[in-house]
Amino acid sequence: MICAKNITMEFDGFAALKNLNCEIPDGVVYGLVGSNGAGKSTFLRLLSGVYKPKSGEITVDGEPLYENPKIKKDILYIPDELYFLPQSSMRVMANFYAAAYEKFSFERFSDLVKTFGLNENANINTFSKGMKRQASTILALSAMPKYLFFDETFDGLDPVMRNLVKQVIYNDVIERNTTTIITSHSLRELEDTCDQLALLHKGGIVFESDIQDLKTSLFKIQVAFDSMFERSFFADIQILDYTQMGSVATFIARGNREETVALLREKNPLLLDVLPLNLEEVFVYEMEALGYAFKDILM
């Protein structure tokens, strides 16, 4: 388990992270979403032991992370900007990873290289941006880490390759109970990937939730009655956003879907529709409920 307590990180007086707290259980795919400069990459670098926090403490499996090889050997970080040794091939990089990560598996490396159809002996400099990202993913997964951190990792991948990378990551999570953190500035990117989602804004996590709960906890209701009514008519339902046009009301409700529908049916509506919300819509309403304007955070 990863545990960050009151993490603050500053660069030249600018606080990139402020009193950040979070707990990430084992075996989950944790999505970290936020606009540019929100602190996503900084957080991942802290979790990889690249940075030392100015204050606060990060522990992994109960042990401090910074300068702790025992913990770091189980962590692999794939940054937004990839690095390979100059003029190296994937084979050369594999040798380097094997020198650094004791659990590196050449067998897995060969399997993944075949799966992705890359040439392990070709100079990585000749690879396209997408191929480089695949290469870094292959190398990271071959190191058999317990914790995998991807920073904007799906950038530059075509849809087919994106699905392949996601599939490989899922397999790793399922087979080895790997804990994965994926950052992105796009909610849609993470919607179908993560188990948990956190929204990072101005150096702090402003919202964190299980993605399934998130998707099911809010729903949109469209309802019509044959007589006039006001919002107070739905006082027994927790409403986040409410609009009414004549006898038709549309609102976002929080709570148990079945119970809410049953309550509304008791009021004999002329029309009752429950509409699904996509993750972005859920976020909009949740953020508004917290007092944030969503467009300020992710737009």
Added chain:
Amino acid sequence: MKNIFSPKLYLQGLRKVRTLGIAMAIVMIALNAWLPLMHINDGNMWVQTVEAGEFAPFGMLILIFAPLLVYNMFSYLNERKSSDFFHSLPQKRICVYTSFMVAIFTWIVSVLLVSTAVNSILWSVAKNYTVSVSTVVLTTLGFLILAFVMAGFMALAMMLTGTTVANFLVFLLFFLFIRAFGLFFLYGLEEIAPMFNPMHSWLKIFDWDFFLPIALFARIEDSMSTEASFGNTLLLLYWLLVGAVLFVSSGFAYCLRKSESATKSAPNKIMQNIYRIGVTFPFLMLGAFLLIAEKDSHLYLLCFVVAFLVWIIFELLTTKKIKNVLRSLPLFLIPVLLAGGYVASLHGTKGLIYATTPKSDDIESVKINLHRRTSHFTIVNDGIMENSFIDAVLAATEITDQETIKLVLEAIEDTKESEDWTWEQRVQNGYTYSSTVTVRLYSGRKVTYNLRTCLDLYTEFQNTEDIRETILNNAFSNKDIKRIYVSGFDDVKRAELWETLQKDFEALSDEEKIKYLKMIKAYDPNLNIEVSGIFEGVSFTQVYYLYPEYTPETIRLWRQFYENGTKRTLEDLRWLQDMISKYEKEDVSFVYMEILDYLSAEKLRLYTQDMDVIRDFLLSVSADAHLTDYQNAKNIYQMIVSVEQQDKEAQKTDDIVRTLLLTFSDEDLRMYEEILAHYAK
């Protein structure tokens, strides 16, 4: 151990810099092989011991390659993504650092050992060259230590900066400029306090002589003698210590380094200011120094301008922003004030030195050393600087005589006043060969001062009772003598002549002895015996000339030896005529000939390798030379002839060197003087 060094990372480190390592190996092995190959068929007439200057001189290139290897290895620290990558590795930072540094040293050691081995083997194969084990060990060790130091300077610079330009500028700052601070302080102090002598205190560590990485390059022209370059064990230990401090400091800096320092010239604004001031300050210091030393010159203004330009260029190169340059300008006042502080500190130190100059009551003894300070940048054995026996006695004997101590104090006061001397005055007063006096105080402290006005004092010193007694008791003591040389005679005859000279000396009265010892200071193209030795740790070379009134027995023996030598010379002459007759017929070739005045062996009259000149001259000489009557000979020439004769049957070549003694009639002499003069042209 696992936390400090990783063998796997070490191997990756070796691989990481292999391109530069291989290039370094090719360059160094090729150049180190080239030099002996050029001399492989030289056909030297004597076996020459190869000095560090010839032995692997290109080992010095390791001093350039070492920092480049460090740069190549750690350049990832200059880029954010690569810096993050290496900082995220699951090893302690110190482990990454040491593994990579050891990989660098492995390249350095391997390339140096291979290139020096190739060099050493080829020299051994080369005709009549030999490489001593001590030279090989000392030179290789010296180069290794210095490579360690250079790598350390670069490593520290790289750990504290984050761009290529800043890496190299700060490397130069650490390597050169910090030393320049100490150097300017010493030179400035010597300038305003002429009696101040840093060479007898720990301050000498700042002198150029001790700046071995640069001093080596400066010594190339002097063939870089092994002894002068690497013979000082303490100096090597000092640089080893510097290297170790740099190695540890840079390791420490690597552990503390923030990954985000990549792409930044300095980790923070304060350090950027320190670097900029550090780079600029030496130029202002030089200006301040010139202001003190060259009062009539306006060169200090040029230094000020250069410093200002360096300030601007450094900021531009490292931050690439005009805005930063403009912001930094007011801070230029800081190095200017520091330069003022430098001048103030010089005067403060001068005041302290003057205030603590001892009084005659404080002094227990004095010891004078006529040598100027030993410097690798001056030729010590240039004739004038050789210690005579009396010099050695003076340098080794502590004088307690109160009158002499007062004279020393007067000389120190005179030296103080020489601060404003012009260069001409300095030369005139013997400054260029300035002496030192070491004063021992009753407190036990020893202080050494420069003496610019010392010639009279030198004479006075010789006359003191302590010195006279020491000279008379030790002048011909065998225990101090390491070598006796009399031109033309073997060791047995030399020893016999020396023994006779000792007896002649013993027979003299004390006054005569002193008179004799002082007479020999003058040049006298007479018979002489040269002895070298060490008196109380001070080496000396003394030429004792033979005079009928002082050394009659020695002269008699010398002439007797000459008489006996005539027979041998006649045999030599017959051999010579034989060689001439074989010349060009039976594979005999003349290689080299030199003619010296026998009575003053150093006076070379002719040296030639031109075979026709040798043959023509020998033909004339062998026909006309008169080889009798050495007793009354006015002129005796020593002719050394070298011949190469091929033995076809044995399929080998013999090198023969013969020394012939020749004397001529006045008429012949005039003729040969003309011939010699002709060939000498």
